Amino acid sequence: xxxxxxxxxxxxxxxxxxxxxxxxxxxxxxxxxxxxxxxxxxxxxxxxxxxxxxxxxxxxxxxxxxxxxxxxxxxxxxxxxxxxxxxxxxxxxxxxxxxxxxxxxxxxxxxxxxxxxxxxxxxxxxxxxxxxxxxxxxxxxxxxxxxxxxxxxxxxxxxxxxxxxxxxxxxxxxxxxxxxxxxxxxxxxxxxxxxxxxxxxxxxxxxxxxxxxxxxxxxxxxxxxxxxxxxxxxxxxxxxxxxxxxxxxxxxxxxxxxxxxxxxxxxxxxxxxxxxxxxxxxxxxxxxxxxxxxxxxxxxxxxxxxxxxxxxxxxxxxxxxxxxxxxxxxxxxxxxxxxxxxxxxxxxxxxxxxxxxxxxxxx
Amino acid sequence: xxxxxxxxxxxxxxxxxxxxxxxxxxxxxxxxxxxxxxxxxxxxxxxxxxxxxxxxxxxxxxxxxxxxxxxxxxxxxxxxxxxxxxxxxxxxxxxxxxxxxxxxxxxxxxxxxxxxxxxxxxxxxxxxxxxxxxxxxxxxxxxxxxxxxxxxxxxxxxxxxxxxxxxxxxxxxxxxxxxxxxxxxxxxxxxxxxxxxxxxxxxxxxxxxxxxxxxxxxxxxxxxxxxxxxxxxxxxxxxxxxxxxxxxxxxxxxxxxxxxxxxxxxxxxxxxxxxxxxxxxxxxxxxxxxxxxxxxxxxxxxxxxxxxxxxxxxxxxxxxxxxxxxxxxxxxxxxxxxxxxxxxxxxxxxxxxxxxxxxxxxxxxxxxxxxxxxxxxxxxxxxxxxxxxxxxxxxxxxxxxxxxxxxxxxxxxxxxxxxxxxxxxxxxxxxxxxxxxxxxxxxxxxxxxxxxxx
Numbered sequence: 001x002x003x004x005x006x007x008x009x010x011x012x013x014x015x016x017x018x019x020x021x022x023x024x025x026x027x028x029x030x031x032x033x034x035x036x037x038x039x040x041x042x043x044x045x046x047x048x049x050x051x052x053x054x055x056x057x058x059x060x061x062x063x064x065x066x067x068x069x070x071x072x073x074x075x076x077x078x079x080x081x082x083x084x085x086x087x088x089x090x091x092x093x094x095x096x097x098x099x100x101x102x103x104x105x106x107x108x109x110x111x112x113x114x115x116x117x118x119x120x121x122x123x124x125x126x127x128x129x130x131x132x133x134x135x136x137x138x139x140x141x142x143x144x145x146x147x148x149x150x151x152x153x154x155x156x157x158x159x160x161x162x163x164x165x166x167x168x169x170x171x172x173x174x175x176x177x178x179x180x181x182x183x184x185x186x187x188x189x190x191x192x193x194x195x196x197x198x199x200x201x202x203x204x205x206x207x208x209x210x211x212x213x214x215x216x217x218x219x220x221x222x223x224x225x226x227x228x229x230x231x232x233x234x235x236x237x238x239x240x241x242x243x244x245x246x247x248x249x250x251x252x253x254x255x256x257x258x259x260x261x262x263x264x265x266x267x268x269x270x271x272x273x274x275x276x277x278x279x280x281x282x283x284x285x286x287x288x289x290x291x292x293x294x295x296x297x298x299x300x301x302x303x304x305x306x307x308x309x310x311x312x313x314x315x316x317x318x319x320x321x322x323x324x325x326x327x328x329x330x331x332x333x334x335x336x337x338x339x340x341x342x343x344x345x346x347x348x349x350x351x352x353x354x355x356x357x358x359x360x361x362x363x
Numbered sequence: 364x365x366x367x368x369x370x371x372x373x374x375x376x377x378x379x380x381x382x383x384x385x386x387x388x389x390x391x392x393x394x395x396x397x398x399x400x401x402x403x404x405x406x407x408x409x410x411x412x413x414x415x416x417x418x419x420x421x422x423x424x425x426x427x428x429x430x431x432x433x434x435x436x437x438x439x440x441x442x443x444x445x446x447x448x449x450x451x452x453x454x455x456x457x458x459x460x461x462x463x464x465x466x467x468x469x470x471x472x473x474x475x476x477x478x479x480x481x482x483x484x485x486x487x488x489x490x491x492x493x494x495x496x497x498x499x500x501x502x503x504x505x506x507x508x509x510x511x512x513x514x515x516x517x518x519x520x521x522x523x524x525x526x527x528x529x530x531x532x533x534x535x536x537x538x539x540x541x542x543x544x545x546x547x548x549x550x551x552x553x554x555x556x557x558x559x560x561x562x563x564x565x566x567x568x569x570x571x572x573x574x575x576x577x578x579x580x581x582x583x584x585x586x587x588x589x590x591x592x593x594x595x596x597x598x599x600x601x602x603x604x605x606x607x608x609x610x611x612x613x614x615x616x617x618x619x620x621x622x623x624x625x626x627x628x629x630x631x632x633x634x635x636x637x638x639x640x641x642x643x644x645x646x647x648x649x650x651x652x653x654x655x656x657x658x659x660x661x662x663x664x665x666x667x668x669x670x671x672x673x674x675x676x677x678x679x680x681x682x683x684x685x686x687x688x689x690x691x692x693x694x695x696x697x698x699x700x701x702x703x704x705x706x707x708x709x710x711x712x713x714x715x716x717x718x719x720x721x722x723x724x725x726x727x728x729x730x731x732x733x734x735x736x737x738x739x740x741x742x743x744x745x746x747x748x749x750x751x752x753x754x755x756x757x758x759x760x761x762x763x764x765x766x767x768x769x770x771x772x773x774x775x776x777x778x779x780x781x782x783x784x785x786x787x788x789x790x791x792x793x794x795x796x797x798x799x800x801x802x803x804x805x806x807x808x809x810x811x812x813x814x815x816x817x
Contacts, residue, residue, distance in 0.1 A: 047549055071559055071563050075556070076552035080548075084580075218545075
């Protein structure tokens with residue numbers, strides 16, 4: 001019996017493993033600290049007559065039931081931060097986590113580094129629903145105002161997914177086919193949206209256009225429950241599926257040979273992703289780049305194992321969107337979707353240039 | 364394959380059901396009421412409880428009535444405004460409150476006004492009122508006319524630099540004349556906390572036509588902070604009289620005098636108009652389509668549609684059922700195209716209510732610019748030469764005077780309307796101080812436009 005010589009020593013392997021663990025821990029710690037810091041900065045940014053420390057005191061005080069002298073500075077700060085800043089922060093965390101998880105999911109099941117939650121036409125379906133509510137006043141649930149827009153956007157977002165599911169039984173559904181169908185659906189809905197927008201007046205056109213950009217303005221705690229419920233359930237499901245995502249990302253033939261019903265799995269992931277994305281963009285509009293870049297950033301530190309990529313992407317996505325919202329609110333007075341695009345596109349460009357297999361790139 | 368088909372059908376069916384459930388949850392969480400109601404009409408008197416005889420002043424005749432009620436000589440039911448402290452009874456405590464209001468000493472005044480749904484309500488406010496924040500053109504202006512600028516702590520952007528100069532010492536909270544942004548509201552909160560030592564913001568005055576900007580979240584803040592919200596539908600010129608009178612009273616003796624003179628002058632003009640038009644029947648009344656902000660058509664129940672009725676005219680929706688159907692509601696609707704009124708060109712007059720600052724240096728040029736700006740929406744109408752612009756920032760009685768002169772020139776002359784305007788200029792009302800008839804945009808029609816262009 002001979003002993004094979006390893007390419008590196010056992011001690012080197014152990015050290016390399018420990019370094020990987022440390023990197024992952026540092027990344028997770030940085031994400032958590034970053035999110036906590038961003039929430040504080042966002043609070044101070046929105047109510048600027050208190051310090052960062054006071055902002056945390058106010059938030060913690062609200063949670064623990066501390067009360068202040070009515071109409072004092074801290075009393076008003078408590079109300080404003082809790083009713084306006086924190087809903088934004090929570091939505092940013094939920095939306096970022098959800099979109100990033102969906103991005104990791106899509107990139108694995110479609111084996112495509114450019115895949116994101118909108119690859120199957122979800123965003124265009126949501127746009128169509130929302131714009132129909134804004135411009136034409138047509139609502140699925142006969143609701144007026146904001147409720148009508150949200151409901152329309154949610155249901156509209158699910159239509160492309162339903163179409164793909166129904167088509168899947170008629171045609172051979174590969175990742176490329178899915179993306180092509182999504183593209184076709186996008187073009188169709190986008191043409192309807194364009195038609196509605198060119199026939200309306202300037203004020204309504206502006207409202208419709210701003211919805212598409214993606215914004216957290218006007219979001220309150222009432223926007224949170226549906227998003228929270230769907231995000232928690234959806235992210236839990238994605239985490240549970242993360243091992244199978246590793247199998248799926250190996251390609252159809254390999255996945256089948258390892259016992260995974262890839263077609264059924266892909267459809268199930270699509271439906272899950274559709275609900276998660278719809279629950280976010282119905283309230284916020286279309287926020288791009290989070291779903292694409294968060295998983296890629298994470299893979300630099302964790303490698304391509306989805307058991308680590310998925311949960312870490314959620315954290316990084318939440319952090320990225322929180323930072324974008326802070327910048328949007330504090331410095332730019334622009335919708336968060338614009339800032340996210342301005343931040344995301346250079347990052348994505350750099351990732352593409354510096355990609356290599358050793359850093360977990362999947363392309 | 365068949366099991367795959369069955370599975371996918373099941374998946375699709377589950378997805379559809381889930382969508383319906385989630386949509387239902389969404390509806391449960393997000394369905395809200397959509398209140399587009401018109402405002403209740405309040406009387407044209409001093410709308411402060413304690414004004415037992417519901418006239419323009421609070422004086423010894425009110426204390427006499429209250430005393431008579433206490434003594435059993437008069438019935439509380441006949442004098443509902445006698446309950447000055449709103450405790451449901453008329454007692455010596457009410458006398459104490461009324462005496463304090465008459466003397467101008469500190470007390471709590473109970474004000475009859477509107478709530479944000481347009482229903483009559485009662486609001487308690489510290490008297491004399493100070494550190495006021497007004498919102499909405501139709502309440503800012505009457506408040507400033509009676510000297511309220513000196514009691515204004517903050518405002519949500521001033522759109523009319525000259526007319527609103529009297530509140531320039533107050534803090535600009537941001538937002539706009541028609542919106543209160545979150546940032547503006549944050550500034551409002553910080554203003555209140557900065558005034559903590561002097562009791563905080565005394566009241567938020569709200570123009571009923573701008574009520575949609577006071578969101579449920581802001582209402583909750585105001586309620587928890589105990590900041591009174593006084594709402595009036597002052598786009599109605601007769602309601603404006605009560606608004607100016609009441610707000611002037613609430614800020615103390617100086618503004619009370621101005622409010623009273625403003626109300627008396629306004630009622631004199633209103634009564635003069637009424638005396639000449641009250642006998643008109645529908646057959647000899649002219650019909651009017653009201654517009655605002657150039658190209659917004661006032662819906663049937665809009666407060667702007669009260670003014671034609673005050674001068675003996677008919678709102679067009681009363682004679683055209685198609686128009687009535689198309690413009691049901693209490694707000695205003697933007698004209699989507701230049702032919703939006705093409706089917707309604709048999710109205711006798713188009714009255715365009717437009718807010719224009721005082722202190723104009725070249726009224727003719729302004730007149731030509733205003734007329735030309737949106738004439739494409741009107742020039743194809745048969746009645747476009749009967750388009751009349753009236754400045755929405757004028758005192759209500761002046762608006763009625765110019766409207767009467769435009770609609771019934773044989774009964775009300777332009778010079779009479781100008782004399783009404785001059786009376787207000789001479790009345791000592793801060794926004795009009797230093798102004799003349801040649802620096803104030805009052806009203807103009809096609810003939811004035813042609814003359815100006817020449």
